[in-house]
Amino acid sequence: MNVENQVTIRTPDVPGHEAFTDAKAAVARLLSLYETAAGFLSERFQEAMDNGQPETRARAYYPEIRLTTTTHAKMDNRLSFGHVAEPGVYATTVTRPDLFESYLEQQIQLLLNSHGVPVIIGASDTVMPVHFAAANDPNLTVPQDGTLDFNLRDNFDVPDLSTTHDAIVNGEGFAYPDGAQPLAPFTAQRVDYSLARLSHYTATAAEHFQNHVLFTNYQFYVEEFENYARKMLADPNSGYTSFVSTGNVEITDAEAVIPTPAKLPQMPTYHLKRENGGGITLVNIGVGPSNAKTATDHIAVLRPHAWLMVGHCAGLRNSQRLGDFVLAHAYLREDHVLDDDLPIWVPIPALAEIQIALETAVADVTKLEGYELKRIMRTGTVATIDNRNWELRDQSGPVQRLSQSRAVALDMESATIAANGFRFRVPYGTLLCVSDKPLHGELKLPGMASGFYKTQVAAHLMIGIRAMERLREMPLERIHSRKLRSFEETAFL
Secondary structure (H helix, E strand, C coil): CEECCEEEEEEECCCEEEEEEHHHHHHHHHHHHHHHHHHHHHHHHHHHHHCCCCCCCECCCCEEEEEECCCCCCCCCCCCCCCCCCEEEEEEECCCCCHHHHHHHHHHHHHHHHHHEEEEEEEEEEEEEEEHCCCCCCCCCCCCCCCCCCHHHHHHCCCCCCHCCCCCCCCCCCCCCCCECCCCCCCCHHHHHHHHHHHHHHHHCHHHHCCEEECCCCHHHHHHHHHHHHHHCCCCCHHHHHHHCCCEEEEEECCCCCCCCCCCCCCEEEEEEEEHHHHHHECCCCHHHHHHHHHHHHHHHHCCCCCEEEEEECCCCCCCCCCCEEEEEEEEEEECCCCCCCCCCCCCCCHHHHHHHHHEEEEEHHHHHHCHHHEEEEEEEEEEEEECCHEEEEEEEEHHHHHHHEEEECCHHHHHHHHHHHHHCHHHEEEEEEEEEHCCCCCCHHHHHHHHHHHHHHHHHHHHHHHHHCCCCCCHHCCCCCHHHCCCCCCCC
């Protein structure tokens, strides 16, 4: 307890900073520090709800990991992560270590291996907002401003957007107030903000998200995903353990009934779970680059192993047919939603491991290979735009750019998802299915599309699933390509 500006501040009793050379023990201390801080704030907040405005201010701090090294790492130069670039002091604040336990153990162990010095675990100087602490208790809800008989800010710390940002991943030279360089791509506040947003947009808890994420822009894929999930649950040898639907409804029985939600969230999300997060999450982001950015902005904090776009597109070549596939190896970015975070001149490279997994999956599902695969799949540039009805404007400008870029397909999400994957260091890829050819008179009309939907959606989704299952078998260091990492990177993935 201390006094600041004549206001008494109550803080929880926590142990001081301590050195650890064992990753499991270090994470156990992070868990203890976090639970103490969050529990303290939740208890003080409940007291304020029961008894009215308290006479003191309640404050708690996120735990942190620190590393100080005076020598360069003896690193495995095949790895693009797990070490800091040069001697110095490095730190990261941590939230929800229960959710990130395996990730934290892995990243800390790599640091210990690379540098041969202990990590220091203790309370940081970064305050924990009461909203994020209360989010751990299903019985607590922080009311909106103005509904209490006192000003919440007078007694508790609240979220501060000035300290919730993407300065680290955007390469803006972020450092902690004491000068420590970042160990991880996100601060605790940034992670907590996204965890709250994920729950709001997807209507499922962050705990259910799997390491392999499929994005789609049509509900038809959701129906096929549930069908596949039920088949997997009926197979005791599949390795899949449960299926989670909107509203955190979880089933383990293939015949179980999932109630229809009263209303769907903005981005309905479904999880086919497997041990250690090895399953697949499907997110229906709907149409448009804004949704694609929103979803990936927040899912990125979960540090998925890969994400793929499997949606519909307009075919731009006369030789394409409805139902053909497009494997993106480049992107024409005219979505504009990431221009301020990732300049348009930044190239978004194709990742070999992802490309091979997708092409192999297409061959597996269609039973075509080699030169015959070209009958149903094109590899080329995908253009992503922000105007769904671009055909209604003067086409001379867009058509010229599409021709100059050698684009073979056009949609509204793929480049956004790939670019945010590049920005957040999450392996990405795109496999689209041609559903219309507006430049050649084949528009997406009900009569034309019905047959396509019936025959191609199941195959397309299965290709995405097969690609993810292939990626799941790869070592993490192979998937996380060095193409995603700069020469000034955080040690943590």
